[in-house]
Amino acid sequence: MLSIDEKGEEEYVYVREMSGTERDQFEQSLLRKEGEGKNAKFVQALDNFRAKLAVCTVCDEQGFLLLDPDDVVLFGKNRPGSQMEKIMEVAQRLNKITEDDKEELVKNSKAVQEDNSSSGSAKSSE
Numbered sequence: 001m002l003s004i005d006e007k008g009e010e011e012y013v014y015v016r017e018m019s020g021t022e023r024d025q026f027e028q029s030l031l032r033k034e035g036e037g038k039n040a041k042f043v044q045a046l047d048n049f050r051a052k053l054a055v056c057t058v059c060d061e062q063g064f065l066l067l068d069p070d071d072v073v074l075f076g077k078n079r080p081g082s083q084m085e086k087i088m089e090v091a092q093r094l095n096k097i098t099e100d101d102k103e104e105l106v107k108n109s110k111a112v113q114e115d116n117s118s119s120g121s122a123k124s125s126e
Contacts, residue, residue: 015091022056030049031043031045050076051072055072
């Protein structure tokens with residue numbers, strides 16, 4: 001449980017650890033494909049990072065998520081940055097998410113993309 005002080009009043013939210021599948025989905029939301037074909041590459045999509053993480057971790061007392069992926073933009077706009085920061089800090093700690101993890105996502109996506117390209121064949125001109 002995370003206590004958030006707002007104007008002298010305490011407000012409580014629960015933050016939980018993501019399942020493996022939820023973590024995979026969260027990580028995929030942090031990547032954006034740019035370009036097409038051979039020129040395609042993956043880049044970090046850290047827009048609304050705090051809201052994306054909150055949507056995946058803010059829950060009720062029983063651990064059921066209170067938000068769904070469609071709530072990311074609205075939740076990010078409607079919550080004060082200081083509250084989002086507190087939620088993010090707890091969620092990152094519980095889920096062991098580091099800055100290195102974010103960078104590794106892009107590296108891994110590039111490796112997967114290269115593995116999926118046709119191997120051992122001559123390049124054809126298009």
